[in-house]
Amino acid sequence: DAKTTQPNSMESNEEEPVHLPCNHSTISGTDYIHWYRQLPSQGPEYVIHGLTSNVNNRMASLAIAEDRKSSTLILHRATLRDAAVYYCILNYGGSQGNLIFGKGTKLSVKP
Amino acid sequence: EPEVTQTPSHQVTQMGQEVILRCVPISNHLYFYWYRQILGQKVEFLVSFYNNEISEKSEIFDDQFSVERPDGSNFTLKIRSTKLEDSAMYFCASGTGGWARSYEQYFGPGTRLTVT
Numbered sequence: 001d002a003k004t005t006q007p008n009s010m011e012s013n014e015e016e017p018v019h020l021p022c023n024h025s026t027i028s029g030t031d032y033i034h035w036y037r038q039l040p041s042q043g044p045e046y047v048i049h050g051l052t053s054n055v056n057n058r059m060a061s062l063a064i065a066e067d068r069k070s071s072t073l074i075l076h077r078a079t080l081r082d083a084a085v086y087y088c089i090l091n092y093g094g095s096q097g098n099l100i101f102g103k104g105t106k107l108s109v110k111p
Numbered sequence: 112e113p114e115v116t117q118t119p120s121h122q123v124t125q126m127g128q129e130v131i132l133r134c135v136p137i138s139n140h141l142y143f144y145w146y147r148q149i150l151g152q153k154v155e156f157l158v159s160f161y162n163n164e165i166s167e168k169s170e171i172f173d174d175q176f177s178v179e180r181p182d183g184s185n186f187t188l189k190i191r192s193t194k195l196e197d198s199a200m201y202f203c204a205s206g207t208g209g210w211a212r213s214y215e216q217y218f219g220p221g222t223r224l225t226v227t
Contacts, residue, residue: 034215043115043202043218044146044154087154098144098167099216101154 004088009106012078020073020105022088027068032091034099035062035073037084044087047073083109113137115219117203123225124193132188132222134203143186144204144216145178154202160186161208193226
């Protein structure tokens with residue numbers, strides 16, 4: 001099974017960009033890379049996903065390495081509300097896409 | 112914006128009792144899921160449901176668990192005889208489905224189950 005590796009925690013200052021890394025060296029050709037986040041006392045929240053090309057949406061950007069063995073979630077201007085656990089997930093868990101969560105990266109944002 | 116809702120927000124039950132956790136997925140979604148998160152631990156997949164049947168289930172989802180979509184809107188998780196170790200936050204999620212593994216899931220706020 002393909003696995004992901006993320007730092008346990010990261011810190012950022014408010015209004016500065018944040019780059020959250022994820023390594024997935026055993027990714028298969030059909031695995032999509034998903035990012036979810038979980039704010040304190042809430043359910044997980046979809047952030048973004050991609051396959052090969054970089055992706056942008058209103059919440060974040062996803063930069064995928066050319067060899068697909070790593071990716072980076074970019075929050076362009078961190079706010080206090082972005083303090084959460086961020087999960088990088090490869091959707092390999094079954095034909096219906098059940099998500100397999102790891103421990104994620106706990107992002108702290110300082111004012 | 113449509114959202115997944117769950118009731119109750121907190122359920123306290125005695126060991127051995129049956130509980131039913133309820134979820135209303137987003138109306139045009141076709142894929143439904145239950146996950147759980149024991150306090151301080153990872154979110155764990157329990158079961159996925161599509162076309163009125165279970166698609167996938169994890170090792171956690173044993174004979175004590177069942178899921179049902181009794182009508183066009185509700186999606187329920189039943190635990191027949193609760194154990195202390197079932198105490199956790201239970202999250203319902205739904206998704207539209209799509210090609211291969213490319214779709215996103217929307218999670219509800221969770222039901223905190225406390226078994227005493």
